[in-house]
Amino acid sequence: MIQSNRAMYFHQKVCSHCQRFPGLQTWLLRPSRTSLEPMLIARREYPYHRWEPLYFGTNKEPWYSEMLSWDGRQDKMTQMLELCLQDYRMVVLDGGFLCHAAASKNSSNNARAQFLNRQRYQNIVASFKDKYPDHPKLEKNPISPDDARLLR
Numbered sequence: 001m002i003q004s005n006r007a008m009y010f011h012q013k014v015c016s017h018c019q020r021f022p023g024l025q026t027w028l029l030r031p032s033r034t035s036l037e038p039m040l041i042a043r044r045e046y047p048y049h050r051w052e053p054l055y056f057g058t059n060k061e062p063w064y065s066e067m068l069s070w071d072g073r074q075d076k077m078t079q080m081l082e083l084c085l086q087d088y089r090m091v092v093l094d095g096g097f098l099c100h101a102a103a104s105k106n107s108s109n110n111a112r113a114q115f116l117n118r119q120r121y122q123n124i125v126a127s128f129k130d131k132y133p134d135h136p137k138l139e140k141n142p143i144s145p146d147d148a149r150l151l152r
Contacts, residue, residue: 033095078124
């Protein structure tokens with residue numbers, strides 16, 4: 001379906017780096033599968049530090065922060081950062097598809113939403129510095145959502 005342009009990987013046109021994962025090019029070239037199976041195991045680290053995988057978890061994993069909005073972008077980044085701080089590995093599955101219809105968004109307040117999200121993001125990350133005080137991935141300086149050094 002991807003090769004015939006009837007499907008694309010999730011958010012390919014909206015935020016291509018958000019769903020770019022280790023093995024993406026291999027996955028795009030693989031023949032279609034008829035069953036769901038593991039393809040690879042990966043950590044969310046540089047150069048895939050912006051990857052926002054959709055995942056199945058339990059109540060033990062860090063929860064999604066409802067303080068952040070998709071309109072402000074990076075709504076899942078704090079959740080993924082905490083998974084990284086806990087050294088999670090992601091099992092990337094092959095053979096599954098997500099059907100998703102894009103919802104129309106009112107972008108009139110997009111700049112404001114991004115500003116508010118940035119402030120909320122920084123507050124959440126600051127709380128991680130207290131929760132994980134000696135973790136090398138958290139620097140002592142304020143962290144912006146765009147700081148690629150965060151997960152190197």
